[in-house]
Amino acid sequence: MSTIPVTTLTPAAAAARPGRQRALLIEYSMPLAYAVLVAVLAATVDNFFSVANIVGLMLSVAQIGMVACTMMLCLASRDFDLSIGSTIAFAGVLGAMVLERTNSVTLAVVAGLGAGALIGAGNGVLIAYLRVNALIATLATMLMVRGLAFIASKGQAVGINSDAFIDFGDARLAGIPLPVLVCGICFLVFGVLLNHTVFGRNTLAIGGNPEAARLAGVKVEKLRVWIFLLQGLVTGLAGLILASRITSGQPNAAQGFELDVISACVLGGVSLQGGKARIFGVLIGVLIMGTVENVMNLLDVDAFYQYLMRGVILLAAVLLDQLKTRGERRH
Amino acid sequence: MSAYLQFDQVSKHFPGVIALGGVSFEAHAGTVHGLLGENGAGKSTLLKILGGQYRPDGGRLLLGGKEVHFGSSSDAIAAGVAIIHQELQYVPELTVAENVLLGRMPTRFGILDKREAHRLVSERLAKIGVDLDPGARLADLSIAQRQMVEICKAVMQDAQVIAFDEPTSSLSHRETDILFKLVKDLRAEGRTLIYISHRLEELYELCDTCTIFRDGRKVATHPVMAEVPRDRLISDMVGRELSDIYDYRERPHGAERLQVRGLADGCDFTVKGGEVLGFFGLVGAGRSELMRQLYGADARGPGTVLLDGAAVPMGGPSAAIASGIVLCPEDRKEQGILATASVAENINISVRRHDLLGGLFLRHKREAALADEFIARMRIKTPNREQEIRLLSGGNQQKVILARWLAEPGLKVLILDEPTRGIDVGAKNDIYRIIHEVAERGCCVIVVSSELPEVLGISDRVCVMRDGRIVGQLARADADEKAVLQLALPDSTPNDLPRRTA
Numbered sequence A: 001m002s003t004i005p006v007t008t009l010t011p012a013a014a015a016a017r018p019g020r021q022r023a024l025l026i027e028y029s030m031p032l033a034y035a036v037l038v039a040v041l042a043a044t045v046d047n048f049f050s051v052a053n054i055v056g057l058m059l060s061v062a063q064i065g066m067v068a069c070t071m072m073l074c075l076a077s078r079d080f081d082l083s084i085g086s087t088i089a090f091a092g093v094l095g096a097m098v099l100e101r102t103n104s105v106t107l108a109v110v111a112g113l114g115a116g117a118l119i120g121a122g123n124g125v126l127i128a129y130l131r132v133n134a135l136i137a138t139l140a141t142m143l144m145v146r147g148l149a150f151i152a153s154k155g156q157a158v159g160i161n162s163d164a165f166i167d168f169g170d171a172r173l174a175g176i177p178l179p180v181l182v183c184g185i186c187f188l189v190f191g192v193l194l195n196h197t198v199f200g201r202n203t204l205a206i207g208g209n210p211e212a213a214r215l216a217g218v219k220v221e222k223l224r225v226w227i228f229l230l231q232g233l234v235t236g237l238a239g240l241i242l243a244s245r246i247t248s249g250q251p252n253a254a255q256g257f258e259l260d261v262i263s264a265c266v267l268g269g270v271s272l273q274g275g276k277a278r279i280f281g282v283l284i285g286v287l288i289m290g291t292v293e294n295v296m297n298l299l300d301v302d303a304f305y306q307y308l309m310r311g312v313i314l315l316a317a318v319l320l321d322q323l324k325t326r327g328e329r330r331h
Numbered sequence B: 001m002s003a004y005l006q007f008d009q010v011s012k013h014f015p016g017v018i019a020l021g022g023v024s025f026e027a028h029a030g031t032v033h034g035l036l037g038e039n040g041a042g043k044s045t046l047l048k049i050l051g052g053q054y055r056p057d058g059g060r061l062l063l064g065g066k067e068v069h070f071g072s073s074s075d076a077i078a079a080g081v082a083i084i085h086q087e088l089q090y091v092p093e094l095t096v097a098e099n100v101l102l103g104r105m106p107t108r109f110g111i112l113d114k115r116e117a118h119r120l121v122s123e124r125l126a127k128i129g130v131d132l133d134p135g136a137r138l139a140d141l142s143i144a145q146r147q148m149v150e151i152c153k154a155v156m157q158d159a160q161v162i163a164f165d166e167p168t169s170s171l172s173h174r175e176t177d178i179l180f181k182l183v184k185d186l187r188a189e190g191r192t193l194i195y196i197s198h199r200l201e202e203l204y205e206l207c208d209t210c211t212i213f214r215d216g217r218k219v220a221t222h223p224v225m226a227e228v229p230r231d232r233l234i235s236d237m238v239g240r241e242l243s244d245i246y247d248y249r250e251r252p253h254g255a256e257r258l259q260v261r262g263l264a265d266g267c268d269f270t271v272k273g274g275e276v277l278g279f280f281g282l283v284g285a286g287r288s289e290l291m292r293q294l295y296g297a298d299a300r301g302p303g304t305v306l307l308d309g310a311a312v313p314m315g316g317p318s319a320a321i322a323s324g325i326v327l328c329p330e331d332r333k334e335q336g337i338l339a340t341a342s343v344a345e346n347i348n349i350s351v352r353r354h355d356l357l358g359g360l361f362l363r364h365k366r367e368a369a370l371a372d373e374f375i376a377r378m379r380i381k382t383p384n385r386e387q388e389i390r391l392l393s394g395g396n397q398q399k400v401i402l403a404r405w406l407a408e409p410g411l412k413v414l415i416l417d418e419p420t421r422g423i424d425v426g427a428k429n430d431i432y433r434i435i436h437e438v439a440e441r442g443c444c445v446i447v448v449s450s451e452l453p454e455v456l457g458i459s460d461r462v463c464v465m466r467d468g469r470i471v472g473q474l475a476r477a478d479a480d481e482k483a484v485l486q487l488a489l490p491d492s493t494p495n496d497l498p499r500r501t502a
Helices: A018-027 A029-044 A052-059 A062-076 A086-100 A105-127 A132-153 A163-170 A177-197 A196-210 A211-214 A220-245 A257-265 A279-298 A304-328 B043-050 B071-078 B096-100 B114-127 B144-155 B173-188 B200-206 B230-237 B287-295 B316-323 B332-336 B345-352 B363-378 B394-406 B425-440 B451-460 B481-488
Strands: B002-012 B017-028 B031-036 B058-063 B066-068 B079-086 B161-165 B191-195 B210-215 B217-222 B257-262 B269-272 B276-280 B304-307 B325-328 B412-417 B444-448 B461-466 B470-473
Touching: A018 A029, A029 A279, A029 A304, A052 A062, A052 A177, A062 A086, A062 A177, A062 A196, A062 A220, A062 B191, A086 A105, A086 A132, A086 A220, A105 A132, A105 A163, A105 A220, A132 A177, A163 A177, A163 A220, A177 A196, A177 A279, A196 A304, A196 B345, A211 A220, A211 B332, A220 B345, A257 A279, A257 A304, A257 B173, A279 A304, A279 B470, A304 B316, B002 B043, B002 B191, B002 B257, B017 B043, B017 B058, B017 B191, B017 B210, B017 B217, B031 B043, B031 B173, B031 B200, B031 B230, B043 B079, B043 B161, B043 B191, B066 B173, B066 B269, B066 B425, B071 B079, B079 B144, B096 B114, B096 B144, B144 B173, B173 B191, B173 B200, B200 B230, B200 B481, B210 B230, B217 B230, B230 B425, B257 B394, B269 B444, B276 B287, B276 B425, B276 B451, B287 B316, B287 B325, B287 B412, B287 B444, B316 B325, B325 B394, B332 B394, B345 B394, B363 B394, B412 B425, B425 B444, B425 B451, B444 B451, B451 B481, B461 B481, B470 B481
Parallel strands: B031 B191, B031 B210, B079 B161, B161 B191, B276 B444, B276 B461, B325 B412, B412 B444
Antiparallel strands: B002 B017, B002 B058, B058 B066, B210 B217, B257 B269, B257 B304, B461 B470
């Protein structure tokens, strides 16, 4: 192929100088906004900027954070997963039941993770091979899995007595709770996966244009199943951690969890049109969610108003994003 | 005759790019004014300003001597300006009448009056000489028919200025003839028409005057189109002399490398190493379908594909690529580019599987180097490798897709489906050169094209398809326009439009 003559590169118009700072500002607008938020809160809200409170804040969003990592992949590939809340409950219930019968932590964890992975893979097959719309497919599995959780537990919470299992959600390493550590590891692993592997690049490619990606040799169906399988696996893990923290498997746990996770991703700038995702953005999105909730608790804001606030913030973030993309198109 | 439409020193800047640098030209009522230029020369920007999608940074736009300011597309429509875009803008699920009257459907007592709508639209369709059922869904019509609907809409809106942006790029020969007649009728009615096309033959046939753009500036206006020699137009556009844009050179052919048998009825063919095989046929003749089957993009029939004597496994595009068969698809935007990804990503997406750390992790530096190498070698005009590919011109996007496949070390068969559709002369020449270079490496090259001069210009051999079958194969020496068309056209040539295109 070296027979093609090397010709002088005709430089297109040089990259714009004044646009550059603007672009940087746009790119880092969310982290910047978050930094300002934290600074203001640290100065105005008592007890906010204490180690205990910050650790508590992170613990409160640990499950959302880890699942947001895989939801990011899912959204980046232009898909959607509503079944995660139910999967969390089911994995917790199943883990608690296995623990009750066998007293083996290992078996309980394997069962929880396995159930999660299976549900995820099932979603993936439905969507990739049977071509069911992702919203409908995962809405169906959401209902079915929630039903299974209730059936398996006969509608009752399944208590957990195993100290070893409870330690799982309670232990600390250098003062950092284990769930927060696990969440941090998830961000690291999925950050690397997104930015430094073929898997990540192809995920963005099928989100950007599935047909073009297929014709470029990406095995679209297989990749979709893998994305959902990972999503299920991590969700199963989150379910086990939740069960360990509340020392029981609750069939009605984590209702509305999927919306929190998707909110965090959208706050973090993940495009619902697919093809665009930043792990750092998702991290900021998760932290914004956690911080706002934490501060409202510190300020004793009524739970009813908390819903209102969360909605407003989500809307504001999406509008900000709209402004950004409009800027891109217009300038 | 007065100049109905005037651009006076209109300019438009984008960050780092001067899309239009103070352009002035005027178009008279009752004429067709051609706009020529390579992609990125500023024609589309001009059209977007005329259509109200962009606001100019400087200069004035005058209609009938009065200065107008368009804040949006609807302002332009209200002022009597209609743009027939290359990508038609219609609602596929609505009927012809509903599309034409979109937003202005007649009502009776607040309820849509379908009968009145159909009456209005069929009247107008009849007036412009188009035979279409106003109740037909747009999704069921051919691209040409959809275009007629769009033109009918412009006429219904009483547009005095109608601009066509490459209207023939997806039309067959006969459909083009019908369009031309319509354009000439609109001219006779005294409307001001703007016509953009890369096909010089069309411009000579339709246009009274023309203006040529290059790099966002006007190069020349030729008041009498018929008096301008073709070479002059091309050199004006490109800024240099181009002797023969096809650059064909004789080269030795090797043994038969690719054999296609029984994929579809009557579609067997073979390609030798170093050979460029052209596929010509009318729209819907089944060329793209055959190529997509060969590539595994669509399910393949029971036939066999042999490459260098070995059977190519069935298993979708990824299996074809692994065997060395690659495809540059027909619809660049929908099937070729990853629009929001960078140029570098678009080049590396497939070839990176050969060069990974531990079979999993990307090598960012090597990918960057590879991208830079191809950007330089193929003269891809982009500010840098991280530019989103959607912001590049069509010709440069096509070069990126080509780079994606040329980077494949095991490339054996390169299939190009309409490789130069909507691409300017300069980039076309670059692409033809690349095609010949690939053939000289001993690869098989298959080029599907609806442009007859292109097929004849670059091919060593021409396969002609009609109604899903290969109806003839002509060696370069025997392939002339007449022989190929005789094979491609149906035995009887009815005047109506084909019902549907693939």
